[in-house]
Amino acid sequence: xxxxxxxxxxxxxxxxxxxxxxxxxxxxxxxxxxxxxxxxxxxxxxxxxxxxxxxxxxxxxxxxxxxxxxxxxxxxxxxxxxxxxxxxxxxxxxxxxxxxxxxxxxxxxxxxxxxxxxxxxxxxxxxxxxxxxxxxxxxxxxxxxxxxxxxxxxxxxxxxxxxxxxxxxxxxxxxxxxxxxxxxxxxxxxxxxxxxxxxxxxxxxxxxxxxxxxxxxxxxxxxxxxxxxxxxxxxxxxxxxxxxxxxxxxxxxxxxxxxxxxxxxxxxxxxxxxxxxxxxxxxxxxxxxxxxxxxxxxxxxxxxxx
Amino acid sequence: xxxxxxxxxxxxxxxxxxxxxxxxxxxxxxxxxxxxxxxxxxxxxxxxxxxxxxxxxxxxxxxxxxxxxxxxxxxxxxxxxxxxxxxxxxxxxxxxxxxxxxxxxxxxxxxxxxxxxxxxxxxxxxxxxxxxxxxxxxxxxxxxxxxxxxxxxxxxxxxxxxxxxxxxxxxxxxxxxxxxxxxxxxxxxxxxxxxxxxxxxxxxxxxxxxxxxxxxxxxxxxxxxxxxxxxxxxxxxxxxxxxxxxxxxxxxxxxxxxxxxxxxxxxxxxxxxxxxxxxxxxxxxxxxxxxxxxxxxxxxxxxxxx
Numbered sequence: 001x002x003x004x005x006x007x008x009x010x011x012x013x014x015x016x017x018x019x020x021x022x023x024x025x026x027x028x029x030x031x032x033x034x035x036x037x038x039x040x041x042x043x044x045x046x047x048x049x050x051x052x053x054x055x056x057x058x059x060x061x062x063x064x065x066x067x068x069x070x071x072x073x074x075x076x077x078x079x080x081x082x083x084x085x086x087x088x089x090x091x092x093x094x095x096x097x098x099x100x101x102x103x104x105x106x107x108x109x110x111x112x113x114x115x116x117x118x119x120x121x122x123x124x125x126x127x128x129x130x131x132x133x134x135x136x137x138x139x140x141x142x143x144x145x146x147x148x149x150x151x152x153x154x155x156x157x158x159x160x161x162x163x164x165x166x167x168x169x170x171x172x173x174x175x176x177x178x179x180x181x182x183x184x185x186x187x188x189x190x191x192x193x194x195x196x197x198x199x200x201x202x203x204x205x206x207x208x209x210x211x212x213x214x215x216x217x218x219x220x221x222x223x224x225x226x227x228x229x230x231x232x233x234x235x236x237x238x239x240x241x242x243x244x245x246x247x248x249x250x251x252x253x254x255x256x257x258x259x260x261x262x263x264x265x266x267x268x269x270x271x272x273x274x275x276x277x278x279x280x281x282x283x284x285x286x287x288x289x290x291x292x293x294x295x296x297x298x299x300x301x302x303x304x305x306x
Numbered sequence: 307x308x309x310x311x312x313x314x315x316x317x318x319x320x321x322x323x324x325x326x327x328x329x330x331x332x333x334x335x336x337x338x339x340x341x342x343x344x345x346x347x348x349x350x351x352x353x354x355x356x357x358x359x360x361x362x363x364x365x366x367x368x369x370x371x372x373x374x375x376x377x378x379x380x381x382x383x384x385x386x387x388x389x390x391x392x393x394x395x396x397x398x399x400x401x402x403x404x405x406x407x408x409x410x411x412x413x414x415x416x417x418x419x420x421x422x423x424x425x426x427x428x429x430x431x432x433x434x435x436x437x438x439x440x441x442x443x444x445x446x447x448x449x450x451x452x453x454x455x456x457x458x459x460x461x462x463x464x465x466x467x468x469x470x471x472x473x474x475x476x477x478x479x480x481x482x483x484x485x486x487x488x489x490x491x492x493x494x495x496x497x498x499x500x501x502x503x504x505x506x507x508x509x510x511x512x513x514x515x516x517x518x519x520x521x522x523x524x525x526x527x528x529x530x531x532x533x534x535x536x537x538x539x540x541x542x543x544x545x546x547x548x549x550x551x552x553x554x555x556x557x558x559x560x561x562x563x564x565x566x567x568x569x570x571x572x573x574x575x576x577x578x579x580x581x582x583x584x585x586x587x588x589x590x591x592x593x594x595x596x597x598x599x600x601x602x603x604x605x606x607x608x609x610x611x612x
Binding site: 021023024033035038039042067069070072073074075076078079080083101102103104105106108109111112114115120122123125127129130138139140141142143144145163166167168169170171172173174175177178179180184187188191235240 | 327329330339341344345348373375376378379380381382384385386389407408409410411412414415417418420421426428429431433435436444445446447448449450451469472473474475476477478479480481483484485486490493494497541546
């Protein structure tokens with residue numbers, strides 16, 4: 001699956017995933033809720049909005065990242081929208097990263113892996129209710145909470161991104177603690193690298209990647225140099241404050257090695273002055289193209305061509 | 307909510323939460339799946355089984371812990387069973403701990419908190435689809451990923467348990483790393499303690515508790531002495547190998563300060579030789595009473611009476 005993501009990046013020249021972190025408050029007026037069944041109508045609206053966004057960007061990006069929290073908050077109507085969104089995105093050929101940050105002891109991690117990667121067997125048939133290409137996971141439990149995901153990566157050609165250095169302001173509260181001569185996030189990155197060594201694809205990157213926040217440039221640069229087989233999922237561009245120059249350090253000399261997420265910057269582009277007069281679909285597409293240009297320019301400034 | 311949990315423990319003299327980690331393979335033969343709609347019939351069966359377990363134990367325990375992973379793996383049918391299970395358990399007066407281990411940056415943590423604690427406002431009405439009394443959370447993001455949960459704890463009288471020292475074999479891979487003179491889990495425990503200081507209830511315990519695995523006895527003993535206002539949710543008894551003597555160190559001199567979880571030991575009691583001839587409900591009840599006896603004896607051996 002990491003190879004499919006990289007091929008998509010090479011083909012579109014756009015190392016971007018569009019973050020479908022869709023809230024009902026983000027929707028344009030035409031998606032008005034039905035007061036009689038507000039949750040159900042919001043669930044339908046979330047999917048309709050996402051489908052239109054997907055249709056407007058799917059020829060120019062390789063992947064979407066769908067943050068499950070935004071759907072969980074609407075209960076079953078939201079989870080139906082999540083399921084339909086990831087299924088639709090996969091159907092049109094996008095690589096789907098479900099951003100779930102799941103984590104638990106081995107037996108329970110197996111159940112999570114069943115939900116998103118591997119599926120549960122019932123009456124001889126495999127059911128994977130929220131089948132995704134990648135998911136994000138939290139590494140706090142160590143290897144035996146990760147192994148079930150690795151098993152499904154091998155068996156079904158899936159991938160994971162484990163949290164290493166997160167993009168939020170207090171990310172360093174534990175992640176930056178110094179353990180002998182290294183920071184905790186460096187120790188985590190070392191393990192993530194090791195966990196992925198037998199899942200390396202034909203471009204030299206592993207299906208076991210790392211989440212590395214764009215808001216911590218120096219740390220990202222260090223990790224990029226240290227872990228040449230670890231692919232980075234990079235949040236923090238745009239709404240969270242990171243610039244293209246910040247994110248350029250996450251790429252290798254061939255412009256590969258990272259996929260940059262933007263959520264609000266694309267979903268809410270239709271509310272920005274520079275896209276005035278565009279509907280939400282056109283604004284989203286324009287915002288993706290501007291983001292692509294911004295990243296490619298920053299890479300070029302570093303002498304890198306994708 | 308921490309006060310309600312403690313009152314329930316004092317009333318039942320049973321510091322136990324029954325872990326409803328229900329899988330379709332755990333169900334007795336009478337819950338046969340309908341081959342035509344296997345997922346839906348499994349969802350119904352999970353709830354029916356849980357309801358019968360709840361009915362058979364709700365007068366002898368204060369709380370249940372419901373592990374969402376086991377429901378997510380069945381998709382919407384599973385999540386419906388999860389929702390119905392927690393609603394039913396709350397209706398009959400049990401304190402419900404939803405074991406979700408959610409974690410993310412602040413804006414996304416808010417969405418998770420909406421789902422389980424606070425609710426989302428739609429058309430002036432509050433909708434909390436999976437309303438629980440407590441949830442478990444993962445602290446890897448630091449305070450700004452925790453603050454949204456704290457806000458809802460204050461506003462709605464809820465509680466959280468943050469992962470500190472997990473019960474699994476590789477739990478120490480990161481948690482035991484030495485940061486200056488302390489282990490990482492000690493650093494996390496210090497923060498969890500501090501996060502909870504303005505949520506302390508009338509028994510001297512905070513609504514911000516810690517997950518402390520029963521399988522690491524010395525560490526638990528250390529944490530109990532160090533953090534007198536932090537209530538512990540203790541997994542690892544039974545199927546994971548911890549004995550009552552191991553778990554006794556998690557309690558204070560009054561027999562308070564901890565609630566011990568058992569999942570498979572109770573749900574699957576009907577398959578054990580010592581409960582032969584009992585149906586699953588009677589076996590679950592007998593297993594809870596045996597567990598209570600086991601814990602109270604171990605406490606007594608330490609000179610503690612609940």
